[in-house]
Amino acid sequence: MDHNFKELDVIRAGASNGDRTILRIVPRHAPVIHAISVPRVGFSYTGPTWAYIFENEGLTLIDSGEFGSFHELDEGLSQAGFRASDIQRVIITHGHEDHDGSVAELVDATGAEVWAHEIYYHLQEYDPRTIFRAAASPLQEEFNRLSELRDAFPAPTEQRERYIHARQGLTIHHPIRPNEQVGDMTLIHAPGHSPDELCMKVGDVVFTGDHVLPEISPHPTMKAAFPDEIRAKLPQQYQAEDDWYGLATYLKSLKIVSDMGGDTQVLPAHRYFNRDKFNFINGTRARDIIEHHGERLGQVLDTVGSRAIGLEDLTRQIFSHRTLEGTNFRAAMAETVAHVELLEDSGDLEVSDRPEVRCTGSNNYRQFIHQLIG
Numbered sequence: 527m528d529h530n531f532k533e534l535d536v537i538r539a540g541a542s543n544g545d546r547t548i549l550r551i552v553p554r555h556a557p558v559i560h561a562i563s564v565p566r567v568g569f570s571y572t573g574p575t576w577a578y579i580f581e582n583e584g585l586t587l588i589d590s591g592e593f594g595s596f597h598e599l600d601e602g603l604s605q606a607g608f609r610a611s612d613i614q615r616v617i618i619t620h621g622h623e624d625h626d627g628s629v630a631e632l633v634d635a636t637g638a639e640v641w642a643h644e645i646y647y648h649l650q651e652y653d654p655r656t657i658f659r660a661a662a663s664p665l666q667e668e669f670n671r672l673s674e675l676r677d678a679f680p681a682p683t684e685q686r687e688r689y690i691h692a693r694q695g696l697t698i699h700h701p702i703r704p705n706e707q708v709g710d711m712t713l714i715h716a717p718g719h720s721p722d723e724l725c726m727k728v729g730d731v732v733f734t735g736d737h738v739l740p741e742i743s744p745h746p747t748m749k750a751a752f753p754d755e756i757r758a759k760l761p762q763q764y765q766a767e768d769d770w771y772g773l774a775t776y777l778k779s780l781k782i783v784s785d786m787g788g789d790t791q792v793l794p795a796h797r798y799f800n801r802d803k804f805n806f807i808n809g810t811r812a813r814d815i816i817e818h819h820g821e822r823l824g825q826v827l828d829t830v831g832s833r834a835i836g837l838e839d840l841t842r843q844i845f846s847h848r849t850l851e852g853t854n855f856r857a858a859m860a861e862t863v864a865h866v867e868l869l870e871d872s873g874d875l876e877v878s879d880r881p882e883v884r885c886t887g888s889n890n891y892r893q894f895i896h897q898l899i900g
């Protein structure tokens with residue numbers, strides 16, 4: 527797919543995976559945008575985090591990169607002709623380490639304001655893993671048990687501890703409410719990959735964070751159940767977890783970008799450049815991701831077939847083309863759980879207390895998705 531910008535110049539060519547690439551983009555109906563690819567601290571399958579900077583009621587930066595990578599962003603900004611101290615605000619697309627990790631350092635160096643969704647603000651003091659480990663169902667208890675058994679929980683690292691500490695201490699100057707407007711930019715809540723995920727639409731461009739990516743389909747969350755102590759502190763309007771977590775939630779948020787159509791250029795947080803080529807995408811990419819999940823749901827039903835099957839067997843059969851070990855196994859299992867949960871909601875699967883998954887004989891999921899998103 528080609529891009530539909532007025533101009534796109536490579537200010538600095540980077541590595542084959544995009545590391546340290548700097549672009550100057552002139553959209554047809556939006557201000558000039560500089561894209562700076564911030565390398566990851568260690569190896570990452572998803573590759574560098576793309577940060578974007580443009581003028582909109584003050585110099586606005588979207589995402590800053592992983593904890594420990596601020597020097598990379600800082601250097602990229604000066605190569606692109608900016609002074610970090612001129613940044614008015616940084617907007618966090620969502621609370622994952624490769625997006626908000628270096629925000630604290632950025633604020634120390636620049637005094638920029640920090641903007642993030644209200645849910646981010648309310649949950650920032652908790653490690654996101656605390657919420658996911660509070661199992662929301664017997665299937666998720668099994669997910670935790672198998673993760674433990676197969677040594678698939680990520681090992682605690684000092685990098686991670688320092689990140690969580692920095693995130694807890696971060697002042698959010700502007701907790702964003704749904705559909706807020708700032709200058710020419712609309713801030714859209716798009717939960718599913720993360721409960722606090724934001725998309726920013728400016729003219730004919732949308733910044734999607736990890737909500738819509740080229741090449742890879744972002745991980746949907748599993749459903750969640752807030753632990754009591756977290757729930758007690760959350761405002762009433764955020765207490766219904768199903769509104770912020772799970773595959774059905776993710777599909778609804780994909781519909782928002784899909785509706786923007788082919789005329790809206792998507793600027794994603796990863797994989798914009800990879801294996802020596804650009805991956806230009808537009809709103810239709812969200813439709814492709816919806817379709818991918820539709821196919822995966824059918825595949826899960828077919829794989830369960832006419833027997834009762836446990837979570838590990840089901841996961842290994844669905845992902846039989848991959849080597850599933852450690853955190854890869856856990857990620858594949860999470861993907862499986864997210865799909866089984868939607869198929870329970872559509873009435874096509876049931877999960878026993880053992881827990882084992884079995885088909886009910888119905889095939890409602892396409893209809894269910896249609897009702898969800900049309």
Ligand SMILES: [Zn+2]
Pocket residue numbers: 620622719720736
């Ligand atoms: Zn993410």
Ligand SMILES: [Zn+2]
Pocket residue numbers: 572622624625736795796
């Ligand atoms: Zn990411």
